[in-house]
Amino acid sequence: MGKLTGIEVSIACSEAVTLCDVDVIAAYPITPQTHIVEHLSEQVAEGHLDAEYIKVESEHSAMSCCVGSSAAGARTFTSTCSQGLALMHEIVMIASGLRLPIVMAVATRTLSAPLSIWGDQSDVMSERDSGWITIFAENGQEVFDLTVQSFRIAEDERVLFPVMLCLDGFHLSHVIEPIELESKEDVQAWLPPYKAKYRLDPDNVLSMGAFAMPDYFSEIKKQQNEALRGTLPVIKEVFKDFGDRFGRYYEPVTRYQTEEAETIIVMAGAFAGTARLAVDTMRAAGKKVGLVTIKVFRPFPFEEITEALAGAKTAVVIDRALSVAGPGGPMASEIRSALYHEQKKPAVVSMVGGLSGRDVFQEQFIELVERAEACVASGKIPQYEMFGVRE
C-alpha cells in the first residue's frame, strides 16, 4: 500500500522516475513540462537520484543524448512537449527505429502558430507515425503508475520500443492531486535494473544505425511494424502484473457505463474526467450514454476499440487536435477507419475542441452527445465539426 500524498502531478511523475532509478536524463525545459525536469535536476543535485542529468541546448540534442545513452545500455528518461517535441521529431523516429527503450513524458501542449503555451494534443498527434508506444494518462495517479510501468514495458525484451507517456499540459501537469506514491523498495522490486540485450560496448562490438539500401529497408520496417503491433499483449501483461502487485489495474481501452449504451463518448487524456461526470448526469436522466477512454494509442488497440463500440449506435470522438483540412480529428479518423469493415459498428461523429487549453465543461459534453445523436438521426453526419468556437 503506497502513501497517499497531496502532490503536483509533474512532481509525482519526477518522483516515479526517481524511484525507477534512471541512469540518464537529458532534457531541455519547456512550458508546461518544466516542473518535471526541474524537480529531476534537483533530485540529482541533492543526491536523491544517482543519474547523469545532461543539460542540453535544444530538444534535438536532448533526444540525441537519449539515443546515445540508451544505446549504451542506460535507463534513460526525457520529457518535452509542443515545439520541443516538434524539434525532436527527427531523432524521435530514430529512437524507435533503433528500438531503444527510452521513456519520455509529454506534457501535451498545442503547436504554434499562433503562439500558445496551453494544452491540447496536437503535439503528440503529430508524432503518431513515429513508432513509439503511446500512452495517455487521465489523472495524477495514472501518471505516477504509468511512468513506472512505461519502463517495464519499454525494456521488456519482447518489446524494446520507446514509450511516450502523455499527460495533458496544465490540466494534469500543474494540478495537485492526492496520489498514492509507492515506496522505493516496492517499485525497485517490481522493476528490476535494466540489462540491455543489445548495447554499444567496446568489448563486444556492434553497430547501430547502419545504412540500409533499398533491398533491405522494407524488411527492417516490416520487422519494426510487426514488433510494435506485437507489443500489445506484453503491455496488457505488464498492466496486469502491476495491478496484482499494487492493486491498480490498467487496460489499453477503458470502458465506463458502456453497457447497453446507445451513444459512447470516445477520447483520451484528462478531459475524460469531466466526460465521466457528464455521463453520470446523463445516465441519471435516463439516457444510455457511456464513455470509452483510449489509454494505449500506439500500438492502436483495434480489437479493444471495435469491441467496446460494437453495441452503440453513435460514437462521438472528441479530439483535442485538428488535422487541418484533413479527414477530422486524428483519433476520430483512425477509429472511423478501424471500424470500416466491422459489421456491428456505430456511426462515428468527429468533434474537435478543447484546443490550446480551452476547457470543455460538463454541459458541453451533454450538448456534444445531443448534437451527435441528432446528426446520426438525420443521416447527415459531417466529416467533423469544431465545437465551442464563437461563430
Next chain:
Amino acid sequence: MELPTWKTINHACIVFEAGNSKEYLTGDWRSMRPEREDAKCVKCGECWMYCPDAAIYQDEQGYYAVDYDYCKGCGICARECKHGAITMVEESE
C-alpha cells in the same frame, strides 16, 4: 546471396561484425578513375590526406597508389595534387 526476410533480418538492423563495411566494394560506383604519373609525383602524400574514402595507400617504392576496390572516383586527389600528377580518366576509356 540470399537476402534476409523481415523475420530473419537482424533486430533493428544491428550489425554484429566489426568493420564489415570492408566487404562492400564501393569502387564499382566509379565513372572516372584517377591515374598517377610517377614522373610528376613527388611523394608528398597530399592525395592520401585528402581522399575521403581512405582509398589511397603508400606502396613499397613510396608512391601513393589508389585502391580501386574502394575509390569512388570523386576526383579530389586530382584536384588537390599540386604537381599535376593525377589525371581523371573516363572508366569507359
